[in-house]
Amino acid sequence: MIHIGLAALLVFSPVIDQDSVRSAALDAGYQAEYVGAAGPIARAIHAAYDIPASVTVAQSILESNWGRSQLSVKELNYFGFKCVTPTSPGPIAVRCARYPTTECVPSPCHPVDAFFRVYASIPDSFRDYGRLLTTSSNYAAALPVRDDPDAFIRAVARKYATDPEYANKVIRLMDLYDLRRFDT
Structure with missing residues (x-):
């Protein structure tokens, strides 16, 4: 994937400067680095909770912006989990911790403030993801299809996110970055 991005930059950009090439390489590099770090954690979550590791990595990418969102950097929350109440x-x-976010239910999408969970460690965030998906009645319909990552995320997405394209976005990430390799 990295070579395609750089090749496209070289072919379609009429004026090439070193900063543009360096920026494209660095942008591609953080993605591979994130997947390399999240993959083993997702496999551990699969071993503990039988959740598809490919879905775990893809959701963490989408929810944390490759681990670069304010919520993931400051609060170690890689899945966008909200608190049960502002103090629970x-x-x-x-x-x-209180953060601005966008909700799409009721439609149309609109900005709101919400309280999000803060974790002591990244593994705690991933562990809470596995725990929540396997214990909440919201995701019970996903558990019988956990051997099919696409079906699993489609079932999870019904209750997990207000974005109607959420499952498709997760599946695109699984496809684009070959994340199903973590399921074997």
């Missing part, structure tokens, strides 16, 4: 972070998170 759940059994794994350590506290709640």
Whole structure:
């Protein structure tokens, strides 16, 4: 994937400067680095909770902007999990923090402030993801299809996100970055 991005830059850009090439290489590099770091954690979550690792990595990419979102950098929240109440972070998170977000239910999409879970570590964030998906009745319909990552995320997405394209976005990430390799 990295070579395609650089080749496209070289072919379609009439004026090439070193900063543009360097920027394209660095942008591609953080993605591979993130997948390389998240993959083993997702495999551990699969071993503990039987959740498709490909879906875990793809959702963490989408929810954390490759680990670069303010929520993931400051609060170690890689899945966008909200608190049960402003003062109830759940059994794994350590506290709640207020952040602006966008909700699409009810339609149309609109900005709101919400309270999100704060974790002591990245593995805690991933562990809470596995725990929540396997214990919440919201995701019970996904569990019988956990051997099919596409069907699993389609079932999860019904309750997980307000974005109607959420499942398609996760599947595109799984396809684009060959994330199903973590399921074997």
